[in-house]
Amino acid sequence: MSKFKKKKKGMPAVNTASLPDIVFMLLFFFMVTTTMRETSLQIEAPRLPSATEIKKLEHKSLVSTIYVGKAKDEKYGTAYNRIQLNDKIATPEDVPSFILRAREEVSEGEIPFMTTSIKADKESSVGTITDIRIKLRDVNALKLSYSTQTGADN
């Protein structure tokens, strides 16, 4: 009888020694998946316009992004019309070579599916966007996406 009584001492505490391990595992997962932006922005992060009729961009490897906005470096002026390709501030004339270089990285069959995403600031002027568009058309990069935020539906 006394043997049974012993058990009534109270519930043994759940062993939490492995809790840090679990948490660390999760932590590492998120550390690894967090992408800290592949290209460092030379322009101020563009304030994207918002829209409702948007489509998601799929196949990230087929998307090349062009940033348009205000340069961080003041020598480029304060207008919201600087273009950034890869890591550099560029001009519309550099757009074709940027696209051609992006094309080298994918297989030939995928080229028609390549999309150019323009991330431009709300206050950029349409003229800059048009310059880019004309250059894109010159190199037959016809799929274009104007990157926006998801706006409220009204």
Add this chain to the structure above:
Amino acid sequence: MARRETPEINAGSMADIAFLLLIFFLVTTTMNVDSGISKKLSEKPPPDYKPPIIKEKNIFEVNINRNNELLVEDNRMELSELKEAAIKFIDNGGGDGKPGEDGTPGAPCDYCEGERSPSSSDHPNKAIISVQSDRGTDYGTYIEVQNELLKAYTVLRNRLCQQRYKITYSELEKRYKDSRGTEKDDLKKKVEDIKTSFPQIISDAEPTS
């Protein structure tokens, strides 16, 4: 001196520290999916290309000036009215549509519910929306205009889809994406049907300087 055993470091708060870091990364991780208004640019025309002659009434002209004001069909307009005006224009159905590729003559629009005014567009597949913007126009305004015009198409497509297949177009598209096999082919036909009934024809004119 008596040698004391080093006390074990209390690792009980380790979990707390790890949790703190975990929550930090949870919050900062943005699984951001890039999304936006997609556009297909027209191909570069050959040098001797002559643009086809399009009747004035089949063009819905939207002008945006450098002060971000709208001029629609020669009238000033607020952005909020643009959608209605565009719907009215596309849905007019005042005449015959484009002849088919096999030479069949164009038929009048039998799903349009517009006024059928002879001075507005003939058929949704002939109705062209032309957006002309100034070089100095704000990109934000330009996108808003594009968005309103796309909304007009969405409204019309949803309406037609509701009538024909008892489902909204957005729902239909979603189902098409998730479907497999024969169902996919069936849904594809429906999507194409709606798409060709109300094709999005938004053209960007070269901006004025």
